[in-house]
Amino acid sequence: MMRIGDFSKLSRVTVKTLRYYDDVGLLKAAHVDGFTGYRYYTYDQLPRLNRILALKDLGFSLQEIGQLLNDRLTVEQMYGMLKLRQAQIRQHMQEESERLARVEARLRQLTQEEGMSTYDVRIKPVAALRVAALRAVVPTPPDQGQLWQELYLHLAREGVQPDGPCLTVYYDEEYKERDWDLEVCEPIAGDLRPTERIQVRNLEAAEQMAYVVHHGPFTTIGEAYDALMKWVSENGYRIIGPAREVYLRAAEKGRQDDPETVTEVQFPVEKAREAA
């Protein structure tokens, strides 16, 4: 029988921690004086405490440790918990590794460019999206204005409400001077009678969508693409689908130089086998 301070010295665990473990029931004091409230511990309790510490080293939470210690677990259950923990750690290491890659890409960028880029690229998952879509080939991107007119005219005639910001999908894999293959899309909730050119379809979901927000006139949106493509290659990703432009805040009718437009440029990506 010894007091908490002695047990603390013995185990090199702080008194505070011992009291906490007592409170949460992980390691109850062997005896508590009913009058003074003093906790008393025995040498017998050292193995249990050491087991707690060892399990903590494995990364288990105190709650999990409580289960591992108190419930009579079968070997299978024990095995399951360890396997789970193993998977969690692997997952965590994966994430950290990607984080590290991003930090290093920023460092390279910083040394190259003197100052931080004005664009911040991120990855997010994007769900499938039900849209009214019109795909066509137009001479240049600004010419898609006609397509939008056609699309919205039909929506209005059918009395279908837009349901979120509109977007354009760009299908060309390489940059072209003329004849862009693109599709203008407007999310809708309900149904819509299709026409020859306008149909309702589901835009594919993307697990990893690299994106960047461009705030300014369309005329400078190339910079956003540059930043995005650079980030993608620097961070060891690969583009696996057509680009999207989501018009978070639409420009005034057809104006290409409205400085108040906000556009999100997106590329579905996946991790390349081995980053450079």
Added chain:
Amino acid sequence: MMRIGDFSKLSRVTVKTLRYYDDVGLLKAAHVDGFTGYRYYTYDQLPRLNRILALKDLGFSLQEIGQLLNDRLTVEQMYGMLKLRQAQIRQHMQEESERLARVEARLRQLTQEEGMSTYDVRIKPVAALRVAALRAVVPTPPDQGQLWQELYLHLAREGVQPDGPCLTVYYDEEYKERDWDLEVCEPIAGDLRPTERIQVRNLEAAEQMAYVVHHGPFTTIGEAYDALMKWVSENGYRIIGPAREVYLRAAEKGRQDDPETVTEVQFPVEKAREAA
């Protein structure tokens, strides 16, 4: 100008989070209605929010992000913070990797042995320790009793108080039947007049001391050694110094089979180049 819910949809950041960022000053609403308290945001604020999210992806805390965004940082300071973050992530990955190795070692052990070992091995740093020490060669470990008598007699005569649990250092690298080279040590605070055989010296610190607590008679302490050595090899460590036995709870005078003794067996170790 839009309300918080619209800005939330736009940015895919929860309303709660936006309010929190407002509270902590990371992203203040562009305007707050003095009467209703409603927050209003502008499209202009989207880039800042995206920068916050991007920096969060790099693993910075909100406080650090606040610095990165608000203070006018020089490129050097920015570089320094990124370098620091890089080092932290590397460190963290290292730790996770070791954790993973420990979990996997437990898994192997579990499949081999049907049930968890009764010994829990851990690693801790051990500080240097000032001790009164007597080193000698004795036929077998139990014969160290004479050395203890000699040591304590001298301490008593000099009026020096013990200052912590006593321990024995075992210098033999291989197991021996007879003639053990060992050193009995008692931590002391003050000074002590040395004798021909007894001296005061500093036990070396060890950055990584693998240890296990044995609770039971000395006669079975071999099991603790077995478990410890097995753990060390399974987890990819290497022994780099002599073993120590710390007598957390001393046995009754010379009794080898006192079931209430508590002994901590220690080996200084380091990570081997590449674990099996």
Added chain:
DNA sequence: TCTTGACTCTCCCGTTGCTGGAGACTGTAT
């Protein structure tokens, strides 16, 4: 015009694994 329902506001609590501090006792040594 009233009502409904969706939105927003400000608190406050809970999360994890403790650490630090205040204020009150208790135990031991001088």
Added chain:
DNA sequence: ATACAGTCTCCAGCAACGGGAGAGTCAAGA
């Protein structure tokens, strides 16, 4: 007797929000 070290029980705080209560606000339909 007194000092001082040890112990007790609260309570607050960390990080980054999420959940929920209770009250007020806004836009649209009856």
